[in-house]
Amino acid sequence: MQKRYMSIWFSHLLTDWICLKRPQLKDKPVIFSIKLGNKIVVSAASRQAEELGINVGMPLADARAILPELEVLDDKLGRTARLLKALGTWCIRYSPIVGIDLPDGLMLEITGCTHLWGGEKSYLKEVVNRLRGAGYQVRAAISDTVATSWAVARFGKVSPIIAPGKHIDALLPLPSPALRLSELNLQKLSKLGLYRIGSFINMPASVLRRRFGEEIIERIRKAIGDMPDPITPIILPDPFSERLPSMEPINTRLGIEIAVEKLMNILCKRLQSEGKGLRQATLSCYRVDGKIIRVQIGTNQPSSNATHLLKLFGLKIGDIAPKMGIELFILDAQKVEDTQARQEAFWLQADNGGNREIAELIDRICGKVGENTIHRYLPQQHYWPERAIMAVTSLTLKPEIPWRSDKPRPVQLLGKPEEIEVTAPIPDYPPMVFRYRDKIHQVKKADGPERIEREWWLDAGEHRDYYSVEDELGKRYWLFRSGHYAGDKPSKWYLHGFFA
């Protein structure tokens, strides 16, 4: 897919920004000054000031001479970059890849983004209108290469959108400064009468290199797309991430524990102040030999309890092989949730402290042994004994239907019913004698049958006729016959459970 780039040019970034901050300066000539060496120069000028002949780079004294009532503000190093970064972060809504283009612009890679706004035209209009509405004077352009977008945004006169493949044609009429050349080369070019890009772009590379150096070749190749021109995208920082470099490589368990504790305390303090709780965290250990070891913990409930989280990591520290030593620890909280005041009790009467304690216990067990070890059961509307209970992971879920106690159910239920040999009078009397694991049991008392039909919409098979029986020693069993009696072959009997 052909890549598309959009360049946004803030023609008067600093002065627009100060006018937004201090509305009384609006419509007044405003400049920023900065000390360069031992002279003070104008570093930014508003449109009004520029109209009066004050340009960027002019000494402040000259500017004062032109306009005595000029509003002069102090510029700070790095302010432009900070402003652009904030604007770039805002622009991430339009494209995931936004780069800062110092000193006065942003560069967006918009490949595959524009259709969401209904095409490039409306996309560009949306971005420009939003920024202009906020009070910034902007121009934007879209083309196939970064350099062309940059040039068209600043020097273009025709259309801000250059159709795919037409970027070289669009560059030809533009003045030579549109290629972002150094001041020295620009002077040489104008001395030679090469005012337009079109007048030298097709010259042989060797000729250009001899006179202007490698820079011009590089610029041209980037502009026509022969050379990659990467954008350094703004990455939104992971909000909950802490790092701890160590002076000397750490290779003892105690050392790792201290490091994790330090990181965890900082992180938990932050989490607590923002009312968040940790659900998932990763500790990355950067080893001296260049390997990165990661251990992960998870919690069942958002937690910002440092001692508890440390305990969870304590179970995993054994997995970290420090080898030559670890020089950097990074603790990332990938999943963070809001902690609410617990309003719901786990179980009916359990108090709040108990809930937290049990949740922490579960975390420890899950952390050490693995998921899917903790079970809780709720009743389900099925008669089939295996399906009468439903395993749930939630600790707070309440049963929707009451537990049944009208029919006897065994305390111990075999996962798979075991086949037994039975002597039973037909048609539906309980057995008289049965043999289970080579032991004969004489049935003294019995209840039944309780017929449980198989749920045909869930699975196929015979129904079961259950009998509760007690043998001569008082041991109680849950037996069943599978299906109806058939005349020709003996029916199958199974032992399914043991009553208390």
Added chain:
Amino acid sequence: MLQQKKDIVEALQKQILLLQGVKPSGEGGVQDIGLPQICNAFPNGIFPSGAIHEFLGCNMEDAAASGGFITALMATLMRTGTNCIWISTKRTLYPASLNAFGISPDRLLFIDLKSEKDVLWATEEALKCSSIAVVVSELDEISFAQSRRLQLVVEKSRVTGFLIRRNAEKLSNTICVARWKITPLPSREIDDLPGLGFPNWHVALLKVRNGLPGSWNVSYLNGAFCEEIPQAEKQFIEEKRREAI
């Protein structure tokens, strides 16, 4: 003079009990578990909650009887509104049946682990949580040192621990306050009605620390224990008592 000596001996005995981790009555929320006669076998005549008990459930029938008895015991211990954790490796306990013994099965948390080692570890961790009433764990083997570890944890947290021993061959000496063996007895009939009656168990206290072992017939009807002492057993206990005095 004799009275004085008796008082001194009693005071010393109480001190020994305290040193052995048995808390005097009134502390640790001792509840009425509905088994007054069995309680008499324990020191001070109180069922020791906040201690480790051991149950022998070597075959499925005994395990079922122990399961029923323990559940009914838990129901009384959980009356104050706390929770219970059941830890095991090969669990066959059927939660839907526990309702009959006075516990809503959704109040139980089951932890199903793969190895015995994990069970021991999880049991210790669970016993540390003072907000849990009872921790039941099904174990094959536990050494004296391991049981002492659990006892030390329990003395701090006052949680009651029930260990169900599945393997009689690996039975060793432990520090548990009591070793129980629950075996099923013919069910208790109701007015000569046919069919199965109420659950009926032979409850034997094989070992009691500082107490008197014995055995009783206990049935469970209408949501409460109902105990009676077998005739032969009664005489034996009486004799023992007299000797002790």
